[in-house]
Amino acid sequence: MTTLARSNRVRRTWWTDAVDAAGCTAYTVYNRMMLPASFGGTDVDCAHLKRAVQVWDVACERQVVIAGHDADALMQRLTPRDLSRVRPGRCAYVPICKNDGGMLNDPVAMRVAEDEWWVSLADGELRLWIEGMAAAGGYSVRVFEAETQPLAVQGPLANELTGRVFGAAVRDLPFFGFGRYDFDGIAMIVSRTGYSKQGGFEIFVEEERLAMPLWDALFAVGADLEVRAGCPNLVERIEGGMLSYGNDMTDAETPFEVGLDKYVQRYDCIGGAALKRHVSDRRLMAVEMEGPVPVCDRRWPVMDGERRAGHVTSAADSIEFGCGVAIGMIDRDWAPGAAVTVETQDGPRPARLRENFWA
Known part of the structure; x- marks a missing residue:
């Protein structure tokens, strides 16, 4: 069987050693980082995900920060989705298109503050595109990759496990909402998001020194919940119709062709003119x-x-x-x-x- 050749070109995460120790049997490469792909086997992992709770190393979901006076204007220029009602503390799924209407990426964007967005990338070099659009358009913003690595808690028991670590208030987060919750005296961003139909949270760790204490805390309090290390599951996502950029859509497909019609809400964006003319x-x-x-x-x-x-x-x-x-x-x-x-x-x-x- 072939294996992934590890090197500095494929970046480790803050949890790679822990993921190895938890029995990861396969990795894939996502945003030039290691993403676990299997533990007990796709079927075994799927059944457990639907029954209990898993902790996922999804540090590969790189966070591109758009911050500054024109952050809102640039963010709206990037997507056909109307972001005018997305307030600080909320997330939004935002298809991003190139000039001909083809999909460049389908990230989740968090409006962290009035003049700051975090764009949680699907696989691809979207940061470079955003930097180019900011420079070409003369937007007064800074665009950079945050030193942040997300950890996901997914499964029907995710509410219970996350509440045990961050307090009961986190269980009241609405879907696609986020807030800061205390862990060991540090306020961490926790969002009600994740790449499964089972529901759960994503925790944005902003300091490497906190990565393993958080991992260990989730496993220490979740033994009776059958908590396991896991990863985005191929079977579960296909059963639920969850799309994967690079697999189910590329820049050759438009939002209309991949079932994202409802997110095409305005045409004053990059690719808007092409989307307005498009017949699928x-x-x-x-x-x-x-x-x-x-x-x-x-x-x-x-x-x-x-x-x-x-x-x-x-x-x-x-x-x-x-x-x-x-x-x-x-x-x-x-x-x-x-x-x-x-x-x-x-x-x-x-x-x-x-x-x-x-x-």
Whole structure:
């Protein structure tokens, strides 16, 4: 089996040693950092995530800070989502497009203060784009990568575990809200966000000296909750229709093609003119496959006889639903319920297009 060759080009996190000790069996690379990808196996990890609570090293979610007099103006210029109602203490999911309307990234942005945003990056070099737009537009801002590493707590028992460490008040955070909560005399930003359908929190650690004490505290008080180290789970995210930038969308797709229509609310942004003209002839859909499903490390053609209906972008076997679960970019000529064939590297798999995702 091949392994990840570690080097200084792929950055460690403040928790890499702890993640190794917790039994991580695979890493991927995300924003040039190590991101755990498996512990007990994708299926085992998925079942535990749905039942209990996990602590995830998601330091790869790099935080790009936009701060200064024109921070709000630049942030609004970057996205078609209307941010006028996003107040300090709130987060917003913000598709960011290039000039032709193609998706550059789909981060979550936190409005930390009146003149400051933190942009939590999906995989990609968005910081350089933001710096370029700030310079070209003459915006009075500073753009830089914060010395901050997030730790996620995800799963149905995340509320209980996080409350034990940060106090009961953290349990009252609304979805996509955040605040500062005390840990060992330090006020840490905790947000009601995370990359799973199970719910949970993300904790933004701003000093390396606090990283392992926080990790140890979460495990010390969570033994009776079956707390484990975990990571974003391929099966769980596909079942829930959660998209992965670089897999399910790239700069070749627009928000309309990846189901983000509701976030295109204004056109005075970069790419706005192209989005206003755009007519979508394809869209992402759930695709139910017969298993077993091989590793989806390339785009698989979706065929209807001799006609190509689209391609699969992500896929995995789901024990809970007893089938292969997949996300596909499908031409609008094909409707839910259509029988198709997915051409994998291990041979064809019968499949069916679905109206909705599984969870």
